[in-house]
Each structure stands twice: as C-alpha cells, then as structure tokens.
Amino acid sequence: MKRRTLLAGGGVLLAAATLGGWRLMPGSRQPLLLSARDDADGRHQAVGYRLDGGRAFATPVAERCHDVVPHPHLPLALFVGRRPSRESYLIDTRDGRLLQTLATPADRHFYGHGVFHAGGEWFYGTENDTREPGRGVIGVYRLQAQRLQRVAEHPSHGIGPHQLLWMPDGETLVVANGGIRTEADSREKMNLDAMEPSLVLLHRDGRLLAKERLPEPMNSVRHLAVASDGTVVSGQQYEGGPQDAVPLLAIKRPGQPFRAFPLGETQRRAMNQYTASVAIHNELRLLAVTAPRGNRVLIWSLDSAELRLDAPLADCAGVAAIAEGFVVSSGQSRCRLYDCRRARIETRHLALPAGLWDNHLRLA
Amino acid sequence: MFRTTPLLLVLTGLLLGACTPKEPHLQTSIALSDGVLLPAYGAWTEADRQLAASALAFCAGNEDLQQARQSFLAAQGSWAALQPLLIGPLAGGNLAWQVQFWPDKKNLVARQVESLLQQKPQLTQDDLDQASVVVQGLSAYEYLLFDAGLNLADATQRQRYCPLLIAVGKHQQTLSAEIHQQWQGEAGMAAQLNKFPNSRYAEAKEAVADILRAEVDALDGLKKKLGTPLGRQSKGVPQPLQAEAWRSQATLANLAASLATAERLWLGVKQDGLRSLLGSERDELARRLDQAFGDSRERLAAPQRPLDQLLADKAGRDQLGALYDSLDRLHRLHERELAKALGIQLGFNAHDGD
Numbered sequence: 001m002k003r004r005t006l007l008a009g010g011g012v013l014l015a016a017a018t019l020g021g022w023r024l025m026p027g028s029r030q031p032l033l034l035s036a037r038d039d040a041d042g043r044h045q046a047v048g049y050r051l052d053g054g055r056a057f058a059t060p061v062a063e064r065c066h067d068v069v070p071h072p073h074l075p076l077a078l079f080v081g082r083r084p085s086r087e088s089y090l091i092d093t094r095d096g097r098l099l100q101t102l103a104t105p106a107d108r109h110f111y112g113h114g115v116f117h118a119g120g121e122w123f124y125g126t127e128n129d130t131r132e133p134g135r136g137v138i139g140v141y142r143l144q145a146q147r148l149q150r151v152a153e154h155p156s157h158g159i160g161p162h163q164l165l166w167m168p169d170g171e172t173l174v175v176a177n178g179g180i181r182t183e184a185d186s187r188e189k190m191n192l193d194a195m196e197p198s199l200v201l202l203h204r205d206g207r208l209l210a211k212e213r214l215p216e217p218m219n220s221v222r223h224l225a226v227a228s229d230g231t232v233v234s235g236q237q238y239e240g241g242p243q244d245a246v247p248l249l250a251i252k253r254p255g256q257p258f259r260a261f262p263l264g265e266t267q268r269r270a271m272n273q274y275t276a277s278v279a280i281h282n283e284l285r286l287l288a289v290t291a292p293r294g295n296r297v298l299i300w301s302l303d304s305a306e307l308r309l310d311a312p313l314a315d316c317a318g319v320a321a322i323a324e325g326f327v328v329s330s331g332q333s334r335c336r337l338y339d340c341r342r343a344r345i346e347t348r349h350l351a352l353p354a355g356l357w358d359n360h361l362r363l364a
Numbered sequence: 365m366f367r368t369t370p371l372l373l374v375l376t377g378l379l380l381g382a383c384t385p386k387e388p389h390l391q392t393s394i395a396l397s398d399g400v401l402l403p404a405y406g407a408w409t410e411a412d413r414q415l416a417a418s419a420l421a422f423c424a425g426n427e428d429l430q431q432a433r434q435s436f437l438a439a440q441g442s443w444a445a446l447q448p449l450l451i452g453p454l455a456g457g458n459l460a461w462q463v464q465f466w467p468d469k470k471n472l473v474a475r476q477v478e479s480l481l482q483q484k485p486q487l488t489q490d491d492l493d494q495a496s497v498v499v500q501g502l503s504a505y506e507y508l509l510f511d512a513g514l515n516l517a518d519a520t521q522r523q524r525y526c527p528l529l530i531a532v533g534k535h536q537q538t539l540s541a542e543i544h545q546q547w548q549g550e551a552g553m554a555a556q557l558n559k560f561p562n563s564r565y566a567e568a569k570e571a572v573a574d575i576l577r578a579e580v581d582a583l584d585g586l587k588k589k590l591g592t593p594l595g596r597q598s599k600g601v602p603q604p605l606q607a608e609a610w611r612s613q614a615t616l617a618n619l620a621a622s623l624a625t626a627e628r629l630w631l632g633v634k635q636d637g638l639r640s641l642l643g644s645e646r647d648e649l650a651r652r653l654d655q656a657f658g659d660s661r662e663r664l665a666a667p668q669r670p671l672d673q674l675l676a677d678k679a680g681r682d683q684l685g686a687l688y689d690s691l692d693r694l695h696r697l698h699e700r701e702l703a704k705a706l707g708i709q710l711g712f713n714a715h716d717g718d
Contacts, residue, residue: 038712040704066718082718112718162718222718237717242461243472243496272458276717292713294458312456312564314574315711331711332573334566349566355573355709359717 032056032093034077035318035329036065036358046079046091046098048364051327051337053351057096061089066112067163070364072120076146077364078102080125081110084185088114088125090148093364102148107131108139109184112359113163116143117204118170123148124204126161126175133190134181136161138173138202154206158198159191162222167201168230172209175200176234178220192239197221199234199250199258212258216246225280225287227302230254233261233287235275248275249289261287262305270294270310277360281321284340288326290316297328299338299345309338309345318361329357389568390560392632392641396575397557399633401449404442404625405544411442412533412540415505419533422516423526429517433509437614439536440464440502444618448582448626451574452553453546461497462539465504466608467592473503474511481528492531505532510611573708576638579629580703580710583695586619590688593675602675613670620664623691627657638702646705653702656694663687 030050037047037058044064048056066082076099079089086109090100104110107130114125121143129135136156141148156164158177165174179197181190197220201209214221218240225233232252238244247260248271272293279288285302292315299309315331325340327350334354339346386394418435421427443463446454454460465473476498484491492500508525509516516522516529547553556564557571565571591597593607593615607615630653631637642650667674667683674680703710 040707040709241472243465243498266457269458270456274714274717276713290713292711292717295456295714314570314577315713317713331713332577332709333570333711336566347563349561354566354570355711359713 030054031322031363033320033327033329033335033352033361034068034070034079034093034364035361036068036079036082038064038356038358040356046089046096048077048091048093048096049352051322051350051352053353056093057091059089059091059096059098061087061098062101063087065089065358066110067114067360068362069114069116069123070362071116071143072118074120077362078114078116078123078148080112080114082112082358083187084109084128084182085112086110090146099146100148102141104139105150107184108137108153111160111162115164115166115173118166122204124164124173126156126164127153128160128182128184130184133183134159136175136177138164138175138206154202157200157202157208157211159196160220162220163224165224165226165232167226167232168228171204173202173204174224174226174232175202176221176224178222178237179217180220180239189239192218195220195239197236199232199252212252214250214258214260216240219246219248221250223275223278225278227280227285228282231280231302232258233278233280233302234258235278235289237275238273240273242273244273245269246273248273248291249278249287261300264307267296267298267307267310270296271298276317277319279319279321279326281326281340283323284325286321286325286340288319288321288328288338290319290328292316292331297336297338299326299340308340311338311347315355317357317359320361320363322363327361327363329361331355331357387568388641389572392636392638393557393568393571393575395632395634395636395640396572396629396638397554399636400625400628401451401557401575402547402554404446404449405540405547408439408442408446409540409544411439412536415439416530416533416537419505419526419530423522423530429509432516433612436502436505436509437612437617440506440609440612440614441617441621443502444621445625447585447622448579448629449575450582451578452556454543455578459539459543461501463501463536464608465498465501466589467606468498468503469606471605472498473507474513477504477507477528481524485524487527487531489531489534492528492535499528500532500535502532502536505529505536506609506611508532569708572638572641572706573710575629576698576703576706576708577710579626579638580695580698582622583626583691583698586622586691587688587695589615589619590684590691593671594681594684594688596688602681604672604675607671610672613672615671616664616667620661623657623660623664627661630657638706641706642702649697649701649705653694653697656690656697660687660690660694663690 045058047058063085064082065079070077075093081087086104088102108127111126123141125139127137127139138154140152160178160180162178177198179195200211219236223235234250236248238246249261251261252258271291274293276290287302288299297311297313318329325338329335335350335352337348422432556562589608595601
C-alpha cells in the first residue's frame with residue numbers, strides 16, 4: 001500500500017473486535033476522561049468517563065464550558081466557562097459533586113482556559129477586561145478548603161488571550177493571545193482589521209519574559225501544547241478569506257523564534273483555516289491536531305514534521321495524549337483512540353457515548 | 365436419513381443472510397450512497413467533462429456563445445445539486461472553493477481574473493492550477509461568459525480570455541474526475557457508506573449522521589444564498605450583486621437544484637431515504653417535513669422573474685421573503701426535530717468552536 005493511501009485511509013483499523021468489547025490496558029485502572037459535553041437536549045454538562053465507557057459523573061452546569069483543568073494531586077477539576085461566561089465549575093471528580101461555582105468579577109469574563117500550579121494552591125485563568133474590551137488579563141486564584149478565590153491579576157500583554165500552559169519549569173506561563181477584541185456578553189469580533197495575536201512568555205508573578213508574533217495579523221493564535229523539552233506548538237484560526245494560504249500551526253523550539261510549523265498543502269487546505277485542539281505526546285514525540293471544519297485528525301512527528309496520520313473524523317474536538325497515542329473526541333461521532341506505537345497508526349473506536357463532546361478533553 | 369452437508373449449511377446460511385433485514389441505518393446509508401450520492405457525483409463529473417469540451421469548441425469557433433452558456437449552466441446546476449452531498453473527499457479536502465467562489469463581497473473574481481491575465485497573457489494550464497482558488501472555478505468561468513463588461517462573441521476578446529476559459533474548464537474536469545474516482549473502488553467513499561466499520565465511520569449511524577449534517581449545512585447555505593441578496597445580513601438593504609450566480613441569473617435555479625437533492629435524501633429513490641428511518645410513531649413529523657419540502661419547492665418554482673428584478677420591487681421582495689421563511693422552517697425542522705428524532709448529533713465544534 002502506498003504511504004499516501006495509508007494516510008488518506010486514516011491508518012489501520014481494528015475492526016469489529018475493538019467495538020464495544022475492547023478494553024484499554026486490561027486489569028489496570030482506566031484513565032478518567034474529563035470534558036464539557038451537552039446532553040441530547042442541548043443542556044450543558046461537566047462529565048467524567050472511564051475510557052472503557054463507564055460513566056463516573058455527568059453534572060449539569062448552567063453555562064457551556066470549554067477546557068477542563070484537573071488539580072495536580074487532589075480529585076478536583078475546574079471546568080472553565082467558555083467565552084463570554086463569567087462562571088467556572090469546581091467539580092469533585094470522584095462523584096461529580098459541584099463544589100463551587102466560581103464567578104469572575106463583574107468586569108471580567110473567562111476565555112475558557114486555565115492551569116493549576118504544580119503545588120496545587122494557585123490557579124491561573126485567561127480573562128477579558130470588559131471595561132477595556134479585549135485587554136487580556138490572567139486571573140490569579142487561590143485554592144483553600146476546596147474553594148477558589150480570586151486574589152490578583154496580571155496583564156496577558158495582549159488582546160483576547162485564549163489558552164495558557166506551563167513551560168517545563170512550572171513557573172513560566174506561555175499564553176496564546178488570540179488578538180481578537182470582544183465585549184462583555186458578546187462573541188462579536190470587533191477588530192478584524194486590527195488584530196494583534198501574539199505568543200507571550202510570562203512568569204507567574206506577572207513579569208513579561210518574551211512576546212513574539214506571526215507574520216499574518218489575522219492568524220489568531222489560540223491553542224497550545226508544550227513538550228517536556230520546552231517546545232511550544234500553537235494552533236491558529238485564520239480570520240481572513242478562504243483563498244489565503246496561511247500556515248495554521250506554529251512552533252517555538254527551545255532557543256528558537258516562534259515560526260510556522262511546516263505543513264503539506266493538502267493538510268493546510270483541508271483544515272479550512274481552523275484548528276481546534278493541540279496535543280503533544282512526549283514519549284513518542286508526536287503532535288496531534290483536530291481540525292473540525294475540515295473534519296480531520298492530523299498527527300505529525302514533532303521533530304521531523306513528517307506527516308504520520310491524516311484521518312477523517314466528523315466534528316472532531318478534544319485531543320489528549322495517552323500511553324498508546326492519542327484519544328480524540330467528537331461532537332458527532334464515536335471517540336477514537338489512535339494507537340501510534342508502531343509505524344502504522346491503528347484506529348480504535350472507544351465505547352464512550354458518541355457525539356456531543358465539546359472542544360477539549362483532559363485525562364486525569 | 366437426512367445428512368447435513370457443508371454445502372447445505374452454506375446455502376442455508378446464505379438464505380438466512382438474504383432474509384435477515386439489514387440494520388435500518390445500514391440500509392439507508394447504502395440506499396442513499398448508491399441511489400443519490402454516487403449518481404450525483406457522476407452527473408457533476410459528466411457535466412464538467414462537457415464543460416471542458418464546450419470551452420475548447422467555443423474557443424475554436426465550433427460553438428456559439430449561447431451553447432457555451434448552456435454548458436456552463438448545466439455544470440453550475442450539477443454543482444448546485446451536489447451541495448447537500450458534500451461529504452467525503454471533496455469536503456475533506458476543502459476543495460469546494462476551487463469549484464465556486466462565493467460569497468465574493470469584494471468582487472475578487474473580476475479583479476483577480478483581470479489581474480491574472482495582465483500578468484500572464486499567455487496563460488497555461490499550469491499557471492491556472494497554481495493560481496488562487498478565486499480564478500480556478502465556475503465563478504471565474506461565469507464572469508467570462510456573462511459579465512456585462514465582456515463580450516466573448518467578439519473575436520478579439522475571445523483571444524484574450526479563451527486561454528483562461530479553457531484552463532478553468534480543464535481544471536474543473538480534472539478535479540471532478542479525481543473526486544469521482546475517490547468515490548469508487550474497494551476503498552472508495554461509496555464503499556465506506558456500504559460496509560462498517562471502516563477507516564471513516566465506526567458504524568452506519570455515523571455515516572447517516574454525516575449525510576444528515578451535510579444536508580442541514582446545505583439547507584442553512586440556501587438561507588444564506590437567498591438572505592444575502594435579500595439584505596438579511598445588511599439591515600434589509602437588498603444586495604443583488606452579492607448573490608451567488610448573479611451574473612448568469614441562476615441564483616434561484618441553483619437553489620432549486622440544491623433543494624431537489626435535499627428532498628431526494630429525505631425521500632430516497634425508492635422510499636428508502638432518511639424518512640424511512642422515522643418509525644410510524646413519527647408520522648406527524650414526517651408529514652410536516654413532506655409539507656415543508658413541498659412549500660419551499662413550490663415557492664421556488666413560482667417566480668417568473670429573475671432575482672435582480674424580484675429584488676427591485678416590494679412584491680418581489682415579499683415573495684422572496686416568504687421563500688426565505690419557508691427555507692428557514694425546513695432548515696429548523698431538520699436541525700431541531702429530525703436530528704433529534706433520529707437520535708443523531710449534528711456536532712457543533714465545526715460551527716461554534718472557540
């Protein structure tokens with residue numbers, strides 16, 4: 001089989017035997033998949049499922065959430081409100097109990113992402129200063145007795161910050177400033193003719209360490225993955241026309257500038273100017289990206305940029321690394337596991353409920 | 365004494381297999397793939413083959429402008445008919461922009477055609493294949509044959525524009541033939557709608573969901589294609605030059621072609637479409653969908669005037685407004701009620717991500 005055919009076919013499929021009856025790592029404890037999800041009537045939920053399909057919890061929440069931030073050592077996770085929500089939900093991941101509905105101040109709203117510091121005491125989330133719409137801030141929250149309290153904030157040094165993650169030192173934040181100005185209670189983009197996306201490195205005490213930009217001002221830097229060696233990859237969403245050929249992934253290798261990740265034209269075009277989630281597999285040195293407008297799951301070698309998988313998956317959403325490879329969710333289809341341990345990537349259909357999975361997933 | 369032979373066992377197995385009713389989603393997926401999708405991709409490929417031949421014949425002086433326009437309208441109509449069927453290789457490769465560039469708010473088609481020919485007066489096929497999607501498709505072809513500022517009946521103008529006309533025709537022929545090929549064969553898209561699981565779909569229901577989603581997207585697209593010239597996105601001020609296919613005055617004909625395909629997905633060729641998946645307890649919903657299709661179809665067939673004339677007076681705008689509302693009802697019935705009744709998630713990350 002030609003390599004191209006293999007890629008187009010989405011790798012090797014493990015057929016009937018993997019449906020329903022398949023179990024991940026038999027005998028071992030299943031990882032807990034955390035995600036925002038809707039029920040069939042469109043009501044929002046914070047859910048946790050074991051990868052074999054067993055439901056840990058499905059907690060109704062008032063507002064749609066975006067990313068989920070598991071606590072580093074307690075059975076807690078914050079389901080972060082999606083722009084322009086002012087609410088996030090602190091959930092006990094053992095039983096789904098809602099411990100706290102966390103609200104921003106009146107003149108702030110969440111952007112859907114955040115991180116817990118490794119010590120477990122501090123949470124940092126991207127927020128909008130709605131008095132000065134688009135001015136990005138990093139809200140600083142302290143966890144005490146299973147409650148988060150906002151204690152400070154730092155500028156994100158950019159407009160419309162979206163995802164933020166830790167660099168390997170655990171003290172430096174990398175922030176994707178999407179560059180798009182929006183007001184309170186609105187998702188209307190106000191500055192498409194004057195966008196300022198950037199990638200910022202920020203010490204968690206607020207000190208700006210670096211700020212870099214891509215050449216295309218309408219290429220919104222939105223999602224991030226950080227490898228254990230400090231390589232940062234960003235996924236973009238391009239706000240210009242469909243006819244523009246713009247790279248939608250960028251990479252900052254240690255000590256090097258932030259620049260386009262080399263993409264094949266077929267994959268660039270197929271992404272349809274939009275990437276959703278980005279994940280890195282540290283042991284296998286792989287990069288995975290979901291492109292729901294193109295309905296594609298793409299995997300590359302992080303070091304050589306060689307394409308390893310280009311597979312169709314309708315409305316693909318969250319992606320996270322697991323020992324075997326990557327787990328990918330979908331708003332429409334069954335969740336997939338891409339086993340990347342051999343040269344041929346194998347696709348397995350997971351026994352999780354199909355569809356309605358929102359943009360991001362985390363494994364705890 | 366009766367002895368069971370292996371042959372008898374095999375025959376019995378085959379008979380039983382033949383008698384076992386297929387799982388409904390599998391049945392629908394196969395019926396729509398073979399009865400609606402594959403034939404429509406075939407028809408599009410054939411129309412593009414004829415388009416490429418027409419461009420050559422017209423430029424060689426063996427066809428008149430009227431005939432060339434007819435070939436174009438046939439190709440554009442077959443593309444419009446394909447709109448509810450954009451699943452598989454064409455959609456996955458995001459290749460639709462190469463076939464038609466719409467919306468075109470800034471008249472990029474005219475500007476880029478002229479600028480390309482200025483830079484490349486002796487345009488080759490390779491030049492076009494490397495050029496922007498704006499000039500590779502039917503929108504550029506339409507500009508050449510229908511724009512009021514051009515007249516390709518004139519020999520001098522033909523000389524200037526024919527290399528582009530021929531190259532676009534060829535580009536479309538090649539593209540559609542490649543896509544059609546990817547639908548066929550053992551690992552083709554049609555096969556992936558016939559046998560599950562496969563590398564695209566975990567089960568037949570995923571395939572039906574993909575088909576329904578493409579249909580719902582297309583119905584939403586019909587609203588945009590009518591709503592844009594009607595001024596629904598511009599404070600009610602009509603925008604006739606923002607319509608799809610405004611130069612060839614085929615906007616409404618294109619809508620009708622797309623709607624007809626959507627209705628074929630609903631009914632199926634042999635009453636085996638999406639409608640057949642609704643149990644008898646859903647008769648009422650099925651009837652409402654039948655009526656909604658009929659209402660939109662009749663309203664689309666009613667106008668005796670082209671879109672720009674309808675937009676010019678109140679009676680015409682009211683007629684179009686009522687058509688828009690009818691399409692809106694049809695779209696919502698699919699999105700809200702049919703999808704739910706079929707237990708299908710239409711997904712939201714593609715449309716409503718962050």
